[in-house]
Amino acid sequence: MQIAIIGAGNVGRALAGSLTRAGHDVTVAAPHEEHAREAATQTGAIAARSLQAGVTDADLVVLAVPATAHDQLAGEIGDALSGKVVVDVSNRPTPSADGPATSIAEELQARLPNTSVVKAFNTVFATRQANPQLGGVTADGFVAADDAKAKQTVLEIVESIGFRPVDAGSLAAARTLEGMAWLNMTHAMSGGTWQDAWVIVGPDSISTDRSSRN
Numbered sequence: 001m002q003i004a005i006i007g008a009g010n011v012g013r014a015l016a017g018s019l020t021r022a023g024h025d026v027t028v029a030a031p032h033e034e035h036a037r038e039a040a041t042q043t044g045a046i047a048a049r050s051l052q053a054g055v056t057d058a059d060l061v062v063l064a065v066p067a068t069a070h071d072q073l074a075g076e077i078g079d080a081l082s083g084k085v086v087v088d089v090s091n092r093p094t095p096s097a098d099g100p101a102t103s104i105a106e107e108l109q110a111r112l113p114n115t116s117v118v119k120a121f122n123t124v125f126a127t128r129q130a131n132p133q134l135g136g137v138t139a140d141g142f143v144a145a146d147d148a149k150a151k152q153t154v155l156e157i158v159e160s161i162g163f164r165p166v167d168a169g170s171l172a173a174a175r176t177l178e179g180m181a182w183l184n185m186t187h188a189m190s191g192g193t194w195q196d197a198w199v200i201v202g203p204d205s206i207s208t209d210r211s212s213r214n
């Protein structure tokens, strides 16, 4: 699958590496073209000369950028994203004290009505996006979307790079996933590590074949 990643920071590089290793054709684009080139050199992906060039031939586009960039991106490449699956990985820098009334993913879908927005990868730190396996434990990769076909595509991509894929439901479930990310960050700041990840544990967890729990 031809995948474009917009953003060449922590997440862009981590996913460029794991997706390339999984055999996907990956293009990385960033406003600073040199950052895209560095990411491509480090990961084996291809650097795009511009955001527009990066997404043109892609089937699926990962927005590995701050949520605050979504408005600008929608203006710049919204037309080029039309008809594509758009993966939102983003989290809010600070959560609302009242809990979220909506999610970044739903707001993005409203900005890009001609795309299928899928929430994925946001509950795990870049370290685990680069490698979802640690000490024999496989991190869960939660995927939420309204478009069933797009969700299935992303579940398969999530599994291809080594996560246990978990269907989290409709795009509104991104509210929960964004809260889970915040809890993981809070945990990391209070004694956990920036490698910790969510894993749902149940009776099947003792099975060595984690895929049997899907």
Ligand SMILES: NC(=O)c1ccc[n+]([C@@H]2O[C@H](COP(=O)([O-])OP(=O)(O)OC[C@H]3O[C@@H](n4cnc5c(N)ncnc54)[C@H](OP(=O)(O)O)[C@@H]3O)[C@@H](O)[C@H]2O)c1
Residues within 6 Å of the ligand: 006, 007, 008, 009, 010, 011, 012, 030, 031, 032, 033, 035, 036, 063, 064, 065, 066, 067, 069, 072, 073, 089, 090, 091, 092, 121, 122, 123, 124, 125, 126, 127
């Ligand atoms: N870091 C994590 O562990 C982690 C985990 C889960 C989710 N997330 C989420 O992932 C997203 C990216 O985080 P990160 O840590 O990778 O951030 P980062 O290291 O700061 O990288 C951000 C990237 O976004 C690009 N960018 C910024 N504004 C842009 C714009 N207007 N248009 C296009 N590209 C733009 C930057 O481009 P330049 O390189 O050209 O400056 C940079 O490559 C955030 O939404 C964050 O909440 C992060």
